Amino acid sequence: MRKNKAVLIFLIVAALFFLGAVRWAADAVFFPWTHADPPLLAQWSGRLTTGNGERFEVTLDLRRANFDDELTNLCNKCGQIDGAATMCDVKGRTKVYRISGTPSDRQGRTLHLGAKPTQDPPADGLELDTLIGTWDGADTLTLAADFFWRQGVSGTSSSSDPANRPVPLVMRRVAPGSSPLPCRQPQAPGPRAQSD
Numbered sequence: 001m002r003k004n005k006a007v008l009i010f011l012i013v014a015a016l017f018f019l020g021a022v023r024w025a026a027d028a029v030f031f032p033w034t035h036a037d038p039p040l041l042a043q044w045s046g047r048l049t050t051g052n053g054e055r056f057e058v059t060l061d062l063r064r065a066n067f068d069d070e071l072t073n074l075c076n077k078c079g080q081i082d083g084a085a086t087m088c089d090v091k092g093r094t095k096v097y098r099i100s101g102t103p104s105d106r107q108g109r110t111l112h113l114g115a116k117p118t119q120d121p122p123a124d125g126l127e128l129d130t131l132i133g134t135w136d137g138a139d140t141l142t143l144a145a146d147f148f149w150r151q152g153v154s155g156t157s158s159s160s161d162p163a164n165r166p167v168p169l170v171m172r173r174v175a176p177g178s179s180p181l182p183c184r185q186p187q188a189p190g191p192r193a194q195s196d
Contacts, residue, residue, distance in 0.1 A: 033108025034064055038173065040108045040135055041081070046171035048145055050126060051162030056087045060099065060131075060141070060171060079103065085115055087128060095119075097128055109135050111143070124151050126163055133169075141171040 033040050044060040065080035083099040101113035115128040127150045133143035144166035148157040157164045 033103055033106065036108060036137070038138055040103075042176075043174035044141055044171035045174050046141075046169050048167050048169040050145075050147060050167055051165040052126070054126065054163075055090050058088075058145075058169060058171070059086045059174075060084075062099070065100070081111075081113065083113075084118075085128065085131070095123075095128070099131070101131075107137065109137060111135060111141070121152075122150055125149070127155070129157075131169065132166075139173040141169075143169040143171065145169045 041062050041064055044062070046058050046060075047056065048058060049055050060083060062081055062083040065082045079102050081099070081101055081103065085097040085099050087095045087097070096118045097115040098118055099113050099115055101111060104110035104112060111131070111133060113131040115130065117123075117127060126147050128145060129148050130146045131143045132146070133141060135141050145168075146166045147164055148155045149161075149163065
């Protein structure tokens with residue numbers, strides 16, 4: 001009886017190890033960005049100024065989308081990035097977004113990430129829509145942040161409105177072990193700052 005239990009436990013452990021090895025090998029072939037060193041999946045920080053002059057500090061926390069079943073390691077979003085973005089204005093007001101998207105290439109160098117507000121219902125005003133750009137394979141994301149105006153359940157965008165035009169957002173990796181504050185202390189209004 002004990003021998004049967006030991007064999008069963010051994011087979012379960014071996015199967016889990018095998019599934020983990022298969023998952024790792026599949027990632028190495030199809031999604032090498034998941035094992036990049038330094039990692040793409042990390043915390044990032046930067047600043048931007050929207051087309052209408054609003055200044056924001058932005059933090060981005062990128063993670064791999066969860067597997068549908070951790071026990072069997074099955075997933076249908078293996079190439080998906082999930083995460084969160086926090087934007088803080090000079091008065092310390094915060095907006096938080098759920099981020100999702102997929103790298104356009106196997107190395108994760110080209111990114112297209114969508115943003116969805118976590119507040120339900122979302123507040124009226126200027127909303128982050130997308131972050132599109134590149135990762136240098138090291139410590140910098142060079143993105144374009146796109147915005148739209150939200151009013152109730154509707155969103156509007158116009159190419160003639162400066163606030164709706166994409167603006168540059170350069171983000172730097174946050175050092176491991178440090179935890180970036182989503183907002184600095186409110187700043188006194190001053191001259192318009194340029195984005196990094």
